[in-house]
Amino acid sequence: MATSGNRSILPAALVLWTALGPAPITTAAEAQRAATIDETAAELRDRALASPLAWELLESLTTEVGHRFAGSAGDRAAVAWAVAKMEELGLENVRAEPVTVPQWVRxxxxxxxxxxxxxxxxxxxxxxxxxxxxxxxxxxxxxxxxxxxxxxxxxxxxxxxxxxxxxxxxxxxxxxxxxxxxxxxxxxxxxxxxxxxxxxxxxxxxxxxxxxxxxxxxxxxxxxxxxxxxxxxxxxxxxxxxxxxxxxxxxxxxxxxSRYLANTQSANVIGEVVGRDKPGEIVLLGGHLDSWDVGTGALDDGAGCAISLAAAKLIAALDRPPRRTIRVVLFANEEFGLSGAEAYAQAHQAELTTHQLAMESDFGAGNVWRFAASVEPAARTAAQSIATLLEPLEIAFDAGPAWGGADLRYLHTSRVPVADLTQDGTYYFDYHHTEDDTLDKVAPDALAQNVAAYATVAFYAAETETSFFPAPARTQRER
Ligand SMILES: [Zn+2]
Missing domain, CATH: 3.50.30.30 (Glucose Oxidase; domain 1)
Incomplete structure (x- = not known):
């Protein structure tokens, strides 16, 4: 892990951990609830790890649609694919929200x-x-x-x-x-x-x-x-x-x-698992539906779409839906101007303060190795609890800020809490934006590990009584 190189700091870190550790549980009812949420999250995580669903979805998208550059015939086919898939998976409130996109021909x-x-x-x-x-x-x-x-x-x-x-x-x-x-x-x-x-x-x-x-x-x-x-x-x-x-x-x-054609229409495709208690509060899981016009966009970002859809489906299959709504957003045109991200932020401006958490998977399909969350300071204990649930997946907790994906930029600026599940990108840029971005580069086990991580975080955020909003103001990224 990049964050634990110096062993000599560990004892001090452990003391600090204990001091900042979970708040004392005061009543038997609270203890029961805490046990339930952790147990359900752990079961969900283990079920996701054994599920081939994300792989099946990614195989379907790359086989039946292929690449899907903004404004192209593939883009229209991908929107239709996503709407049909969400309905088939039993997500609710499935819709395609219109997004105007530029159209460029290679x-x-x-x-x-x-x-x-x-x-x-x-x-x-x-x-x-x-x-x-x-x-x-x-x-x-x-x-x-x-x-x-x-x-x-x-x-x-x-x-x-x-x-x-x-x-x-x-x-x-x-x-x-x-x-x-x-x-x-x-x-x-x-x-x-x-x-x-x-x-x-x-x-x-x-x-x-x-x-x-x-x-x-x-x-x-x-x-x-x-x-x-x-x-x-x-x-x-x-x-x-x-x-x-x-x-x-x-x-x-x-x-x-190369040449430009007139702007045209695409869509953000959205589906939900409606919350049982606070349906107006949203945990957003996303990827971008568009790809470049080369390869089949398996890594970028078919994987992110498949991970989000599979995580939502696994949560929908629980005995009861979580307290808050899980909303999958497959964004239009990330690659060529973040059109979908902008359209979503505009269309949903009035409900941004009820976004409990937003996450986007857009870095391929390597194993997740790091978890970070930018949440309201009082919600850090909940973030620690999530980190503990992720440990069996060999994901380390990073107490530093999270940045969210490119499509979450406008939300994050509006103080929507974001979490990062950072993937191993060692080989990602061998294939990124090339004809070689195809399904064979995706390892089914790693894809399932991603789903397990996303499902765990999304479920916990949707179920906890702790509010994550608002995130600390976004600062300049140091890189
Ligand atoms: Zn991407």
Whole structure:
């Protein structure tokens, strides 16, 4: 565990734990209730661990729908799939809430070095890139490591060139290498355009060594020309780098057929297990239904959808529903602008203060190894109790703040409590946003462990008498 490297601090930590431990239970009735909630949660956890349901759902989504990029035919099929699945699972209040999404079409992508060593290159347009002219763009490559290094290059040296951002992503369990590398994808195209570049290539933001390049969204700045941008597969970036090391100018030809169409409609698909006591209070479980237009979106984020649906179904199968409502939200268009997250926050503004907790699974299907929760300070004891229930799943409690998934950003800013069940992301970025994001990369046992963790946390949060709202004000993430 990343948080327990120093053994010498353990005795002090244990003393502190005891001092802050569960509040004394004062009556026999309270003791009985506490025992019941813990027992039910433990049974639910163990049942989830043995359930193949999430795997079956993910197999169904990746087989019957496949990829489902915002605004595409796959997106519409995924919305229909999700509505039908929720009804089949017996969730209540199933609906598709409308979300307007942008529509971008990838088109064909081709690239090759022209001189001094002509070679075809495997590349993919970054999401949102404009296309090139029909004849493509031909120019000399200018290599920089990153955004800071580009700033140092005089504009005259950048003008008329194709800027190649050549930064390697580090493999880490918590995926922090992504945060360190991804700014070249988001901001690189406009940063290069501002200095007169005609196009951008990046080394794929990924850790794999296969020849599938990694896509993902770019963000054009308002005040700079929009230039085409693509990611090279990692081995192709290696070849381009080696050609550049030979010291002669490298000329490159890039063609992208990408274009924008008019905005269109998608939906957040929602289903519930209605609470028996406080139906207006919500424990939100989510994933995003959209994927990139490559692979079948098994890891990103079919897994998160399957985990959320399976956890809700297992809770629905208990003898009685929990006190509060479990609400599954499968968000529209996370990948290309968080449209569903924004639409949900707007449509549900009036009930955000009755959101007890929100969680999103959007980091693949690796085992969960860490639990953190940002809840009202008086609810920390409940968070400790949840952590104890998660111990048999080999999940460690992190007393630090939780951040929630990307789709929970607006909720978290409104002080909705969030919890993180952090997955092992060691191999996630080998496949992320590539043609290789397919079902075979998902381990059924790990998927079931995720369901067990989500079901446990969601059930406990929905059943406890403790209110988690409001979370402490969100602070800047340190990473
Ligand atoms: Zn995702």
């Amino acid at each position: 088109g064909e992508a081709r690239g090759r070095t022209l001189s001094p060593y002509p070679q075809e290159m495997k590349l993919i347009a970054l999401g949102g890139s404009v296309g090139t002219p029909e004849t493509g763009i031909e120019a000399e490559i200018l290599e920089v490591a990153g955004l800071e290094e580009l700033v140092e290059v005089p504009d005259a040296e950048v003008a008329g060139k194709i800027v190649f951002f050549n930064r390697r992503m580090e493999r880490r369990q918590d995926g922090r290498g992504y945060g360190q590398t991804v700014p070249i994808r988001g901001r690189g195209p406009s940063a290069a355009a501002a200095k007169g570049a005609v196009a951008v290539l990046i080394r794929s933001v990924g850790t794999g060594t296969h020849r599938f390049p990694h896509t993902g969204a770019l963000r054009y700045a308002e005040d700079t020309p929009r230039i085409p941008a693509a990611a090279l597969a990692v081995p192709d970036a290696d070849v381009l780098e080696a050609q550049l090391r030979r010291g002669q100018p490298v000329r490159f030809h890039l063609y992208l057929g």
